[in-house]
Amino acid sequence: MKTRAAVLYELNKPLRIEELDIPLLKAGQVLVKLDYSGVCRSQLMEVRGKRGIDRYLPHLLGHEGSGTVMEVGKGVTKVKSGDKVILGWIKGSGMDVPGPIYQKDGKAINAGSVTTFTEYSIVSENRCVPLPVGIPMDCAVLFGCALPTGLGIVTNQVKPEEGSTVALFGLGGIGIFSLLGLRLYGCSLLIAVDIKDNKLELAKEFGATHTINAARQDPLQEIYKITDNRGVDYSIETAGLAATIEVAFQAVRKFGGLCIFASHPAYEDKIQLYPHDLISGKRIEGSWGGSCDPDVDTLKFARLYQEGNLPLERLLSRRYQLEEINRALDDLEGGDVVRVLIEIGTCKE
Numbered sequence: 607m608k609t610r611a612a613v614l615y616e617l618n619k620p621l622r623i624e625e626l627d628i629p630l631l632k633a634g635q636v637l638v639k640l641d642y643s644g645v646c647r648s649q650l651m652e653v654r655g656k657r658g659i660d661r662y663l664p665h666l667l668g669h670e671g672s673g674t675v676m677e678v679g680k681g682v683t684k685v686k687s688g689d690k691v692i693l694g695w696i697k698g699s700g701m702d703v704p705g706p707i708y709q710k711d712g713k714a715i716n717a718g719s720v721t722t723f724t725e726y727s728i729v730s731e732n733r734c735v736p737l738p739v740g741i742p743m744d745c746a747v748l749f750g751c752a753l754p755t756g757l758g759i760v761t762n763q764v765k766p767e768e769g770s771t772v773a774l775f776g777l778g779g780i781g782i783f784s785l786l787g788l789r790l791y792g793c794s795l796l797i798a799v800d801i802k803d804n805k806l807e808l809a810k811e812f813g814a815t816h817t818i819n820a821a822r823q824d825p826l827q828e829i830y831k832i833t834d835n836r837g838v839d840y841s842i843e844t845a846g847l848a849a850t851i852e853v854a855f856q857a858v859r860k861f862g863g864l865c866i867f868a869s870h871p872a873y874e875d876k877i878q879l880y881p882h883d884l885i886s887g888k889r890i891e892g893s894w895g896g897s898c899d900p901d902v903d904t905l906k907f908a909r910l911y912q913e914g915n916l917p918l919e920r921l922l923s924r925r926y927q928l929e930e931i932n933r934a935l936d937d938l939e940g941g942d943v944v945r946v947l948i949e950i951g952t953c954k955e
Contacts, residue, residue, distance in 0.1 A: 611724030634701030668722030670750025694750030756783025758896015776845030
C-alpha cells in the first residue's frame with residue numbers, strides 16, 4: 607500500500623510530494639486515512655530550520671488532523687476500524703509507541719508518533735481521540751493543537767477571576783482560542799496585541815475590549831495607559847518571539863501578575879527578565895499544550911462548540927490541497943491567516 611506525503615528532505619528547502627510505501631502496523635499503531643490536516647507554526651519552524659539540528663531527515667510533518675481509522679495494530683482498544691478520529695500531538699490515553707518508517711525507492715523516510723501531511727498516516731494510539739458527535743471533520747482539525755492549547759491555557763492554567771484584566775500577545779490560532787475562552791470568564795479588560803489589522807478586527811468581534819497594533823504603537827505603554835499604570839492581571843503570549851515574551855511579562859502587574867507563554871521562539875533565542883520584577887511578585891510560566899488531557903478536554907471543548915461559543919468555521923482562513931503545502935507554509939509565515947487547512951486527497955493502493 608502506498609500514500610502520497612509531503613517530505614522534508616533538507617532544511618530551508620520546499621517540501622516534496624512523494625509516493626511512499628506504507629509499512630505494516632506494529633503493536634499500538636493505528637492506520638488513519640486523513641481527511642484534513644492543519645498547519646501551525648511548529649511545522650513552519652521545522653521547515654525553516656529554527657528548531658536546531660534536525661537529526662531525523664528526511665521525515666514527515668504535521669501534528670493535527672482528522673480522518674477515519676482503517677486498521678489498528680495489536681493491543682489497540684481506544685479506536686477501531688471505521689471510527690472518525692482527531693489526531694493531535696498532545697498525549698492522551700492508549701499505547702505510546704514510536705513513529706513508523708516509510709520507504710521511498712528503498713530509502714527510509716522517518717515519521718513521528720503522529721504525522722498529518724499525508725493521505726494515510728500510521729500514528730500512535732495515544733495521539734488519537736474519537737471524534738465527538740456534532741463536530742465537522744474540517745473543524746475537528748482545530749482540536750488537535752490550536753484549540754486545546756489556547757483554550758487550555760485559559761481553563762486549566764489562568765482560570766481568571768471575574769473582572770480580571772488580560773493582555774493577549776499574538777492572534778494566531780492559539781491566541782484567538784485563548785480570547786474565545788477568556789470571554790466566558792467575565793473579564794473586565796481583554797487587550798489584544800498583534801501587527802495585523804485584520805486579526806485585530808477579528809479580535810474585536812470575538813470580545814476584545816481594546817486592540818493594539820504593535821507595528822504602530824508601543825504595546826507596553828498602551829497597556830499601562832489602559833490600566834492606569836497598574837499592568838494587567840494576566841498576559842498570554844503566543845506570537846513566537848522572545849522579545850514579545852519579555853514585553854508580555856513586563857505588562858503584568860506586580861504582586862501576583864502572571865504571564866503564560868505558549869509560543870516557541872527560534873532554538874537559539876533566549877528571554878531576558880528583570881530580577882526585580884520577579885522578587886516583586888510577577889510570575890511567568892510556559893504552557894505545554896494548555897495542560898490538556900485530550901480524552902477529557904476534547905469533550906469539554908466540543909460542548910462549547912455545540913453551545914455556540916466557538917465559531918470554528920470562522921477561523922479556518924484558507925484551504926489548500928496537499929500539493930500546495932509550501933504555499934500554505936508561506937502564507938502562514940506571512941501572518942495574514944489565522945489557521946490554514948489542508949484538504950487531503952485520495953490514497954493510491
